[in-house]
Amino acid sequence: MTTTDTNATTSDLVEIPIGQLDAHPHNIRRSLGSLDDLVRSIRTLGVLEPLIVMPADHNGRHVIVAGHRRLAAATKADLATVPCVVRSMNEADVLEAMLAENGDGIRARITLVEEAEAYARLMTLRDGLTVKSLASRVGRSQSYVRSRLVVLALPSKALDRLHRGDFTLDVATALAKAADDPALIDQLLDSDRLDEWTIERAVKARATERQRSDREADVVAAGHRLLATDGTKTAQRLDALLTERADRRRHAKEPCHAVAVQSGWGGPVVVEYCTDPRRHRASTPAEQRSPITATPTRATDTTDDERRKADSTAKAARRQFLADKVANGGLAQAATARFAFQALVATVNQQRATVVARTLRLNTTSDGGTTGAGAALADHAMASARQLATVAALIAAAEADEHAGPYRPSYSDDPLLVAYYRWLTDLGYQPTDQERQLLDTPTD
DSSP states (O other), X not given: OBOOOTTSOOSSEEEEEGGGEEOOTTOSXXXXXXXXXXXXXXXXXXXXXXXXXXXXXTTSOEEEEEOHHHHHHHHHTTOSEEXXXXXXXXXXXXXXXXXXXXXXXXXXXXXXXXXXXXXXHHHHHSTTOOHHHHHHXXXXXXXXHHHHXXXXXXXXXXXXXXXXXXXXXXXXXXXXXXXXXXXXXXXXXXXSOOOXXXXXXXXXXXXXXXXXXXXXXXXXXXXXXXXXXXXXXXXXXXXXXXXXXXXXXXXXXXXXEEEEEEOOTTSOEEEEEESOGGGGOTTSOGGGXXXXXXXXXXXXXXXXXXXXXXXXXXXXXHHHHHHHHHHTTOOOHHXXXXXXXXXXXXXXXXXXXXXXXXXXXXXXXXXXXXXXXXXXXXXXXXXXXXXXXXXXXXXXXXHHHTTOSTTSXXXXXXXXXXXXXXXXXXXXXXXXXXXXXXXHOOOO
């Protein structure tokens, strides 16, 4: 065995006393795992592969780059020295060496969490390193690297359990979709059943509830009286009470007017109610009666089932009409675009509406109080076709910004994010190096 000055870098093997070797403070392994088989092998054959260590410090001690498990096993096997290669490396090189050693498929593999933490640290150490470049450096696909990075959004309790192997990467990826709601993740982790389907259902339910809260906030901000769920039992739907649309619009100023946010196929919808239908009946004394009187019709006694059947028939007819139009030459471009923009404005949630309103520097308050970002946006958008298109584009931009971030699972192949960056570039925006690489990156 060669004896070489261990203060310098060398490709020669040197025997270094075990007592002069220290574990790296940033070793990517959280634990060394079972060493029994490795101890038996070293006792029989010795250390077959040398450790990689840094040059000695002023106290003559070396920090290990690769070989932490071999050192621990050699210590248990009562060896006095171990073969080493001394190599000077910066922190990023050290991390890459650790990843290479622990990802060769021969040694005991590092856990998903250890691997993810190493990837994230390497991206921090190598400024400007993209997921694509990182994947190339470590010999993995982009999707492989992204799937590890995304789990780092999980709270420590979930990461600890993933590290122990309590659940799979697929489950961790599903949990990461609720990373902004630690309470929901805790609830899922404590549940009897933890699988992708259960998580997806819980995340969807949470999203629906948030949408409902956003719509309720819009309703209150617009000055409407919000009707609690149990209040709908004694109130009457306005479209059942008043058949004329003009009467329903006038009813908004009545003291008995209220709205409720209810579940719909496309998400929460706002339904108008009258909390005192008696005020609108002709039989009510004049001094107690509203000037808006319900029109007596044969449909007054229409049941909910009959109304739902009629609604379903009308919906089917509308869809068939659109299908026929598409099949026979398509939809009118201008009118179709206008409707799509209007739908986008009408369904934007409170958070994104606030972002867009600030971008447009809209006043979301009035003398009578808060009008709400959603209402201010709707008024602005309806002023002209140009303003409608502008508001719709800014809403889409706010949505795209929610997709941005290096640890998103679909970061480099998210079509919305790529389209957003491309649109900004067309407008004259100068993309960052990372954004430019994203625009030039083909999908896996």
